Amino acid sequence: NCFTAICAGGWSPLVSNKYQWLQIDLGERAEITAVATQGGYGSSDWVTSYLLMFSDSGRNWKQYRQEESTWAFSGNTNADSVVYYRLQHSIKARFLRFVPLDWNPNGRIGMRIEVYGCMYRSEVVGFDGKSCLIYTFNQKLMSTLKDVISLKFKTMQSDGILLHREGQNGDHITLELLKGKLSLLINLGDDKTHSSNTQINITLGSLLDDQHWHSVLIEHFNNQVNFTVDKHTHHFHAKGEFNYLDLDYELSFGGIPVPGKSGALSRRNFHGCFENIYYNGVSIIDLARRHRSQISFVGNISFLCLEPHVIPITFLSSRSYLALPGTSGQEEVSISFQFRTWNKEGLLLSSKLHRSSGGFLLYLSDGKVKINLHKPGKAMSGISAGAGLNNGQWHSVLFSAKRNRIILIVDNDMTSSAYSSISLQIYSADTFYFGGCPNSENNSECKSSFGGFQGCMQLISIGNKAVDMNSVQQNIFGNFSDLQIDLCGIIDRCLPNYCEHGGECSQSWNSFYCNCTNTGYKGATCHYPIYEQSCEAYKHRGNTSGFYNIDSDGSGPLGPFLVYCNMTDATWTIIQHNNTNLTRVKSANRENPHTVFFKYSASLDQLQAAINHAEHCEQELAYHCKKSRLLDKTDGLPLSWWIGRTNETQTYWGGSSPTVQKCACGIEGSCIDSQHYCNCNADRNEWTNDTGFLSHKEHLPVTEIVITDTDRPNSEAAYRLGPLLCHGDRGTASRQKGFLGCIRSLQLNGMALDLEERAKITPGVEPGCPGHCSSYGNLCHNGGKCREKYSGFSCDCSFSAYAGPFCKTEISAYFGTGSSVIYNFQEYYTFTKNSTSHASSFYADMTLSRETITFAFRTTRTPSLLLYVSSFYKEYLSVILTRNGSLQIRYKLDSHQDPDVFTINFRSMADGQLHHVKINREEEMLLVEVNQNERMKFILSSGTEFNAIKSLILGKILENSDVDEETMKANSQGFIGCLSSVQFNHIAPLKSALHHSSSAPIIVKGRFTESSCGTLTGADSTLSETTHSFADHSGPIDERQPLNNASRNDSAIIGGVIAVVIFIILCITAIAIHIYKKKSIYSKNETKGSENEDSAESALKSELSTQNTASENQKEYFF
Template sequence: MLTIDGDEASAVRTNTPIQITTGGTYHFGGYFLQTQASPSQRSFQGCMQLIRVDDHLADLTAVERGMLGAFENVSLDMCTIIDRCLPNHCEHGGRCTQTWDIFSCSCDGTGYTGATCHTSLYEQSCEAYKHLGKYSDVYWIDPDGSGPLGPFRVFCNMTEDKVWTTVVNNLPAQTAVSGSSRDRRTVLQLNYSATMEQISAITDGADHCEQHITYTCRSSRLLNTPDGTPYTWWVGRGNEKHFYWGGSGPGVQKCSCGIEHNCINPKHHCNCDADQKQWREDSGLLVYKDHLPVSEVAVGDTNRPGSEAKLTVGPLHCHGDRSYWNAASFNTPTSYLHFSTFRAETSADISFYFKTSAPHGVFLENLGNTDFIRLELKSPNVVTFSFDVGNGPVELNVHSSTPLNDDQWHRVSAERNVKEAVLQLDQQYRQVRAAPAQGHTRLELYSQLYVGAAGGQRGFLGCIRSLKMNGVTLDLEERAKVTPGVKPGCSGHCTSFGMYCRNGGKCVEKYNGYSCDCSNTAYDGPFCTKDVGAYFEAGTLVRYNLMPEVTSSVSSMDGKDFAQSLNTDMNLTREVVTFSFSTSSTPSILLYISSRIHDYMAVVLRRNGSLQLRYNIGGLLEPFTVDLDQRNLANGQPHSVNITRIEREIHVQLDHYPSVSYTLPEASDTQFNLVKTLFLGKVFETGPIDPVLIEKYNTPGFVGCLSRVQFNSIAPLKTALRSQLAVSVSHQGKLVESNCGASPLTVSPMSANTDPWHLEGGADFPFNEERVVPDGLNRNSTIIGGIIAVVIFTILCTLVFLIRYMFRHKGTYHTNESKGAERSESADTAIISAEPNFTETIEENKKEWFI
C-alpha cells in the first residue's frame, strides 16, 4: 500500500499472503549505478525526515557518526532547501518557478517582459505611438511604464495635429430617466474601459481633456437656476459633486446657454430650467480636467406627469503628453539638475531620450557609500551603464554603428534587477549581463540623483527628455527653470522627426514637439499622408487662377512686352504635375493649364481609354503630343500620374511603371510663358485654346474621381475643397470630397519588360494621332487580325514560289530586258532609261536575289 499525506494512493489486495524479502541495505536519495546520466539527474534533491524502515525510526545520528550506514553530500539534522520564490521577485503578476539553484519568472499575459516582468511591453501614450510613425487605431498604453498601473486599451486619433486619446464608457446614448425626484434621485453609474487610477494618469499628463454631456428634457428641470437647489448633479474624479453643466465652469451654476446668454427663457441659466412641455436640450463640453471623468450622474426631476429626460455622456478625450516632451537643455559642461535619491534596491529601470553634438558626457549618476549607478556617453559611438551593489563594479556597453553625437534623438533604456542587467540603445543595440549566483543584490544609494555633471565628471552638453525612473517621470522643465546653466525645453525636434512629414510636408518646430505643415501639399493629416480627393459629376470643373488679373491697358500690349511686364514666375522652365484619377467614362480632359498666349499643357483621356499629354510651347507649329500609355485606363481603378518638365526634357511616370523620358523638338521654346489658369475636369476659357481639345474631349466633361492634384507648390483641388474664402479658386457644378484616390489598385502590377504595351522610346515629332489604332477599335481584335493577315501572306508566298519552280522548265522563259531596249545602245542604257529610280534603288539595296 502506498500512502501520500495520509491518503491511500494505491493498494494491491489479494487473498493469498505475499512475502516480500529485502536485502540488508537501503539507499535513500539515489543509488549511483554506472550510468551516463549525471548525479543531479539520477538523485533526489530536497529534504527527508522521520525515515522509518520496518516500522523502526532510522537513527540518523548513528549514520552521522559513522556507526551505521554511510552518506555523501548530505547535510544531516538540517534542511537546506531555499525557497527562491519567497520573497517573490516576479513583478506585475508574473508567475515564479524555481529549480534547486535559480528561479525564473513567466510573464505571459501580464503586459510586461524581462527577467522579473519589470518592463512594460507598451508605449506610455498615444503621443509616443504617433512618433513611432503609427496611425489612428486602438492601442495598449502604459502611462507609468514599470509602475504599479497596468496597461489598458484606448483609441488613438491621429488625424489632426493634436493626438487625441479616447476612453469610452458604458452608458448608452439617450438613456431615458423616469420616476426620479429630489428626495429619491436616479443615479446612473458610468464604467470606463480603464480604472480611475489609469484614467488619472492620462488626465494628469495631458494638456487638455474634455467630455461632452447632454441633458434632453421635457418638463424636467436640470440645475433649477438661477437660485434654486439643483435637481441634477454629476460626480467626477475624487467623488466630488459638481453643480455646473457642459459649456460652463466650476463654481458657476449654469449651462452653456447661460454663459452665452441665449437660453430659451432669459430668466433661467439652462434651457431645461424653463420647465417647458416641448423637448429642450442643454449640452456642452466639460473641460476642467481635474474633475474628469464623469463617474455618475444623479437626476432628480422626472416624477411629475409628462416629465421625461434623456442623458448622454460621451467618451473622455484628452490630447498631449507633457511627460513625453518634458525636456531640459544643458548648455555648459558643469550644468546639472539634482533630484531626491533614487530608491531602487532590488529593481531599477531608467529610460530617456537624448541628443547632443558633444563626443562624451555623463547623463546621470547616483552614489552610495560604495554602491553607485551611472549612465554615460563614453564616446561618440558608445553608451555605458555601470553600477555596483557590493560585488564590485559592473559595466555594460552598447556600440552604435553610427555616431551618436549627430544632434538626433536617441533612446536609452537600462534595467537592473536581482537576475540580470540590460542596456538598450534605440531599441536596436542591446547587451545583457547575468547577475552573480551568490553575493549582494540590494542597491543602496544615499546621495542626490544628479542629471548632468556631478562630482567632477565630464558633464553632458545637449538635451535630455522624457526621463523616467521606475515608471516616474522626472520634471526636468520645472527644475530647469530655477537652475543656472540649464534651460527648460529643447528645440530641434525636426532634425529627428522631420522625416515623418511626407509628400513635401514641412516640419514645424514647437516648444514641446513638432507638427507637419501640409498647406503647400495635396495631402492632409498629421503626417501629410491623407489623400485629398473629390468626385466630379458631368459638367463639374475646378478653376484655379495662376496669374492675377491685369488691366485692359496692360493686356493690350503685344505678347513680348506683355511677358516682360509680368512677374517672371509666370514664365516657367520647369513644372511638376502630379495627380491620381479613376473613371469609367471617356473621353475627357483631366487637367489643362492655359496661358495668356497660345502656350498650354493638357492631359486628356482619349476615347479608347489611353492617356495623352499635349504641350504647346512657343516655336511649335502644332502641339507636341505623346500617348503615354496604350492601355485602357478608364477601368474604374485609381491611376497615378507624375509629369516633370525641365526645359525640353519631359519625364513621365504612370502608376508603378518606370519613368519614361521624352524630348521637345529643338524648335520649341524652353519657357511655358504667361501661365494663366489651371482647369480640372473641364475647360471653360475665353482666351486662346486648342480647338481639338474642345471638339474631342471637353464634352460632357470628366466623370470620376481626382485626388492628390499638385502643380508645383499649388494644390488646386485641396484649395477648392478646404479654403472657403480663397479668391484664386472656384468651381462649377457639384464637387463632393471623397477618399477615392486612396483606394488600392486592384489590377496586378506588371513589370516594364513584360508589359506588352510598354513603349521603350519617346514619340516622334510631329506625332500623327491617326497612325495609332483609331478610337473605339478593340485592341484584341486588331492583334488577332494582324496575326491572321501574316499567316495568309506566308501561305500565298509559299504557293507562288512552288508555282514558279514547277513551270520554270516548261520551255518558255522570260528576259529582264526593259522596254525600248531595241532602241538603246546597250543593255545598261536600256535599264537606266526605263527605270529612272534604278540608281537610287541600287544604293538602298546592295543585295541580289535569285529565284
C-alpha cells in the first residue's frame, strides 16, 4: 500500500503572491515520509522556499514543524533539478498543502511535486462528551507490576477525562486533559491514607486542544513510570508503599462511569476521538468493534471521527487585519468571537460609529479585555472584563451595544461580565476591523493607541450571524491582510522550557522570557550564577569573613547554599549541621542502638560538589568513652560506627584513614593500652577519648553515628561532631596550573575548529598529541605508571613491587627461621546466620574472581612455604616447595572440597638460585610462568571466586589455619631464604613492610631484614631527582646513555677517556678492599650467630650476604 503521488504536469497559478497554495488529496489517510519538488517544465517558474501543511479533512491545517519550530523547506534553484527531503517525523494525514514563500524573481510560482509514503490504517472511536468505553478484565482485582498504555487522541474541548482506573485501597491512575495540557495522576496508595503525599501529578504537552492528533504512552514498571506525550517524555518515581497497583477490574476511557469515584477530579467527559488504544498489547477498539464481552459502553459511541467545521484564522503580525462589513445604521451592535494569544496587549476590534465621528475600540490590556468609546470633544469611557486572558487558551468575547447601554461578557461568565450606560447613542457602522487597521484608514486612535493583535480567532459573528471564512478566503466577502486562514499558528515557546534552575517561563507571540527572580542565577535563560563557587573566590574579590551563598557547580543543576567563610588566615568554608553539641549516651545496646542523623544546610549533592571543588576537607569527630568500646574483640563486631555521604558503614575514627582501621592513638603509638589500636577499646572505667579529624573526602560529611555499647554498669559515651571544614579551590584561576595535555574535537557554537593549523603558529602548542610518556613511557618498568610533567616525566611506582626512578629497583628481604610478614586486607567481623546481608556489606569488595601474583625467591630449604593467602570462609591459596624442590600451587576455593593441586616439577628450585614466578588466575583458568620461559596452563575445579580474603602471609603461618597436610609440612619451619618483588594484584607486601610499616596494615614477626637477593640491578638510591628532562633530545632513549647532549669536540673526548680510565681503576681498587673487609667481618659474625640455625640456613645467609655486598656497589645512575 505504499505509493508515490506525482503532480506531473506542474502547477503555476495566474497570480504569484503569498496567498497561493497547491493542495493534494491522497484519498484517505496516509503516512508521508518524504517529498520532492521541481520547477515548471521548460520554464523559468520555480519555488525557492515553501511551507508544508497537512490536514485530515481539508480544514484546520497544521504546519509541519521540526525541532519545535516552524520549518520552511528550501526549494529549487532551477526548473529541472529535483530537491528531495526525507521527513524527520512522518506525517499522518489525508491532505497536503504546499504554500510557496519565495520564488524565482524573474519568473512565477511553478511546482512539480512527488510525495512518498504508505496508506495508514488505524482503529478510531468517537466520544460526544457524554459517553465512555469500559474495558473489563477477567479477574475482579489485579495487582499489576507492569502496565503499558498507548493511544492517540484528537479533542474538541480543552478539558476531559481520557482514561481512569481505580482500586479499593486508594490506588488509581487517571489521565485528564486540563486547559489543553495532559495531566497524569498516579497513586500507589494504601487503605489508611489518601494524602497528597502519596500522589504524583505530572503535566505534559500544551495546546493539545488544536483538533489534531496527539500520541500518549504510559509505561509503568514497579514504581518507575515513563509518561510520553508526542515527543516529550517525563521519567519519574511514583510514591507509595507498594511496587504494584491494586486496581479494580475495569478501565474506562472517555470518562468516569461510576458517580462518586475520585470526586476531586474534573467531571467533564472527553469530547473527541481516540485512535489505536492498546492496553498491554490488547487493542481495545478492535474488541469494541467486535462487540466482545470485555467491552461495555455508557452513552453514544461511534467508530468514526467527526471533523469540526470551525475555521480559525491567524494574525501573523501587528500589520495583520480582517475587515468585515456590517449593517450600517442599525440601532444594535452585537459581535462575538473567540481568540487565543500569548500577548498581553493588542487590538481585537475597532469600528467607527454611524452618524458620528466617534467610534469604539475593543482591545487587550494587561491580559484583560477592555472596550473604549470615543467621540470628539468627550473623554473616552470604557469597561473591562476577564483576567489572564493571554494564557494561550481559547476565550470567548461577546460585545453588545443597544441605544445607550453596552455589555461585555468574557468566557460566558456572567459573574465577570461588565455593563455600562452611556450618554452616546450607538448605531452599527458599515465596517468592522479585527486585529488591526489598514494602512489607508485615517483612524488615529486605532493606529496610535494599541499594537496589532497577534494570535488566532474563530467563530466570528456579526449581528448574530456567523461569518463564512471560506468566502473571506476566496475574496468574496470582506478584506484581509497578512492572515493565515483555516489554521491557528500558535505555538508554545515554553515547551520545552529553556529556563534553567527553576526560572519561570513566560512568552509572547514571537519570543519567550525567563523570570530568574529568587533563583540565584541571571541571564536570558537563568544560566549564569550570581554567586561565587567558593569562599576562596569571595576572598579574591576582597570580601571579609561572614555568611555567603556559594554555588559549587556554577551553572550546573545544583543551586546555591549558605555557608560561613572564615578568611582570617587560610580561607575556610564552614558548613554547619543541626547538632554540634556534646551529646552523652547511656543504655544503648545492639538491640536498641543510639542512632543520630545529621542534617546539613545543603543537600548531599551540593555538599559533594563543594567537597570536590575544594583541595582539602575535614571534620572533627570526638568520641569520649567510659567502659564503652568501639570494637568487641570477643566476636569481632564493631560496637560503634559512622556513616558518610556514600551511605557506607565506616569503622575508622578521627585521625586515621580508611585502610588502616585504627584510631589516632594507634597511628601514633600512644594508646593507653598497647594491645589495642583505640583508647576506648581498652574498656577502662575512666573517661578517655578517641578524637581527631576525618579527612578522607570521599566519605565526608558524616551523616549518621551509631553507638551500641553503653548499657553495662558505669558505661557511658559522649560524641560531638564538628562542622564540615574545607579550604582551597581547585578551580580558582590564581591557584590553577596551566593545562598540560591534549585537546581535540573542539567546537564553538557547533562549528569545528582546526586546532592543528592553529597549533602550528601558536608558541608552546604543538600539533598532534605526543606527550613525554608516548615517547619515554617504556622507561617505566614493572607496572610503573608514566606521569606527565611540565619538562619531562616521572614514574609512579605506587602500584608496583619495585622502587627507584624507573621502578626497576627490586625490594627484597631475607627471612630467618620462623619469621613472618602478614598483610591484613580487612578486619575480621563475625556475623550470625541471620545477618548475612550485613556480612556481605563488609566483605563483598574483597571477593576475587582473578588474581595476578608475581615474586622471586632464593632458598636451599625444602619443604618451604613461599606464599599463603587466607580467607574468612576457610578458602586459601598456598604456594610451596615440596620435599623434592618442585613448585606446587594449591587452590582451595570451596571449603567443602579438597584443594586443587598443580605441580611444576621440571627440576628442583631449591638450588640457591634466584627464580621468578608469575601466577595469573581468571575464574577457573590458571596460568603459571616460571623464570620467564616455562609456561603452563591449568583448570580449577574447586570454584571460581576467592571469597572474603583475609590476609597474605610470607614466611611462616603463625595462627591456626585449616589447611591441607602438605601445606602444614611446608609451614613447619616456614621459609628460610630471600623473597623479592612480591606483588598480589596491586598490593606489594614487602614494599609495605620495609617502607610503609607505620601506615600499612601489616605485621612483621621474627628475623626479617632487607636484602637484594643477589640481583643484578642495584638500588637507585643515589638518584635524588625523579623528574626526567628531555630538553634538546630526540629519538629513542637508551638508559645506559646520558639524556642531555654532550659536547663532541676532540678535547672533550680525550678528557672523557682519561677520566673514565682513572675512575675504573679507582672503582676496582675500592671494590676489592670492600669485599675483603666484608668477608672478614662476616667470618667473625658467623661464629656469633644463632645456634638454632642449621648449617643449610647459615650457608644460604653467607651466600646472600656476599652477593649483597657486591650488589651494593652496583648503582643505576641518571644524568
